Amino acid sequence: MSAFEDQVESDVLAAATKLAIATPDLAKGLGKSYEAWLYLRIAAGIDGSVTACDHQGNPTSILILRGGPGYMATAQSTKANAAGFFSVANYSGSLELHSSLRHRGTSEASHEIDISLNRAEECWTVRLGGGGPYPGPPVIGLELKHYGSHTKLDKNFARALLGVAMDLNPWFGIRTISARGPGKALAARTLPVRGRYGLVTTASLSPETARFLKTYAISAYPDFSPQSRRRVAGLIRRIQNLIDNL
Amino acid sequence: MEDLHPGVQAIVRGLLSSPLSDVGRLALDRLRCGPDPDKRYKIGDDADEYRDLPTWRWEPTHDDARLQLVLIEDVIHHWLVDELHMAREISQLSRKLELKVIAFEGQGEAPVGRPDFSGNLVGTGRIKALQTFGKAFRKSIRTVREAIDQGGVIR
Numbered sequence: 259m260s261a262f263e264d265q266v267e268s269d270v271l272a273a274a275t276k277l278a279i280a281t282p283d284l285a286k287g288l289g290k291s292y293e294a295w296l297y298l299r300i301a302a303g304i305d306g307s308v309t310a311c312d313h314q315g316n317p318t319s320i321l322i323l324r325g326g327p328g329y330m331a332t333a334q335s336t337k338a339n340a341a342g343f344f345s346v347a348n349y350s351g352s353l354e355l356h357s358s359l360r361h362r363g364t365s366e367a368s369h370e371i372d373i374s375l376n377r378a379e380e381c382w383t384v385r386l387g388g389g390g391p392y393p394g395p396p397v398i399g400l401e402l403k404h405y406g407s408h409t410k411l412d413k414n415f416a417r418a419l420l421g422v423a424m425d426l427n428p429w430f431g432i433r434t435i436s437a438r439g440p441g442k443a444l445a446a447r448t449l450p451v452r453g454r455y456g457l458v459t460t461a462s463l464s465p466e467t468a469r470f471l472k473t474y475a476i477s478a479y480p481d482f483s484p485q486s487r488r489r490v491a492g493l494i495r496r497i498q499n500l501i502d503n504l
Numbered sequence: 505m506e507d508l509h510p511g512v513q514a515i516v517r518g519l520l521s522s523p524l525s526d527v528g529r530l531a532l533d534r535l536r537c538g539p540d541p542d543k544r545y546k547i548g549d550d551a552d553e554y555r556d557l558p559t560w561r562w563e564p565t566h567d568d569a570r571l572q573l574v575l576i577e578d579v580i581h582h583w584l585v586d587e588l589h590m591a592r593e594i595s596q597l598s599r600k601l602e603l604k605v606i607a608f609e610g611q612g613e614a615p616v617g618r619p620d621f622s623g624n625l626v627g628t629g630r631i632k633a634l635q636t637f638g639k640a641f642r643k644s645i646r647t648v649r650e651a652i653d654q655g656g657v658i659r
Contacts, residue, residue, distance in 0.1 A: 262651060263514040266644050270518025273640035278523035280633030282623040283608055284587075285523035288530065294606060294625055295590040298597040310603055320621070321601075325608035341609050406530055406579050460586070484589045 289404035303494035306348025313340035324358035327370035332389035352378035363425030395453030509569035511648035
């Protein structure tokens with residue numbers, strides 16, 4: 259390697275290291291600030307009383323986010339920086355907005371959901387029971403993928419999200435069950451929707467991925483960045499509608 | 505990687521060996537794709553699965569050094585613009601939500617005394633640090649471009 263290349267490499271290394279020291283979250287991998295931004299954007303955008311809380315449910319001005327997939331801390335924990343949440347109270351009831359929370363599936367495996375809106379009652383049951391994953395599906399779950407805008411997400415991401423939705427609620431995707439006797443319908447039952455999901459990404463989707471998600475009623479939000487104000491407003495509206503119709 | 509211009513290699517290596525190695529991978533990924541984002545899907549019948557195989561080979565689309573520079577400059581520029589935009593918006597949102605600190609678990613953990621949250625998402629130095637990195641990165645790009653123009657580092 260020439261002295262010139264050596265110099266260029268060490269200049270770039272020094273600049274990047276300096277940035278990583280000032281912004282430690284960037285060194286945890288790309289997408290952490292994207293998750294934090296959307297998490298806050300949703301909290302600030304939905305109606306009702308939204309309060310930042312520490313892991314014990316006390317209002318706080320110091321919000322701690324999960325740095326990676328994590329469980330709900332026990333309410334008894336005295337750890338200073340266990341992850342908190344947003345408490346959301348409106349006429350539909352009490353909900354909690356979490357980041358990177360693990361949810362327990364039917365298989366007992368846990369699955370991280372980047373941003374999830376969950377029922378406060380269930381959250382408190384977990385919290386008071388010593389902490390752990392949230393049982394079952396979220397009210398709304400968003401999977402976030404922060405890539406370069408030139409990237410196209412292939413269908414593996416959609417498959418993974420469908421797998422999570424199915425494990426959290428094996429009835430996911432089944433809307434109606436009907437029974438037919440000889441020559442006539444005997445009964446039909448429409449199942450309540452448990453768990454709505456969305457894939458939010460700065461990248462675009464391949465047509466096959468988009469079709470896959472649409473088939474299973476998983477919302478897709480491609481090319482979604484802080485600059486795309488209309489798309490951001492559309493997602494917040496959609497979340498608000500779902501909350502209002504709970 | 506060996507197929508890249510040595511100056512471009514030096515820039516990518518600098519990023520990859522730093523704590524921001526994911527940013528280096530972003531640059532490398534952009535170089536792999538070239539200006540045609542669909543290229544990777546045209547390799548085979550089910551190329552999006554092929555992409556995940558460990559045998560996926562390094563195949564830069566462009567061997568022109570100046571174009572390689574443009575591509576990594578472009579991807580890092582967009583990443584920085586996004587990060588700056590998010591930093592500014594997070595700062596505004598924190599005021600709306602009455603938050604003084606937004607940090608990740610483990611950040612600022614202190615064995616004794618108060619935790620140090622200086623690097624948190626609403627820290628005052630965040631925007632400046634991103635801008636400083638942007639300047640330094642562009643300077644390195646410029647240095648390599650000048651060397652290419654002067655015929656100093658041509659493959």
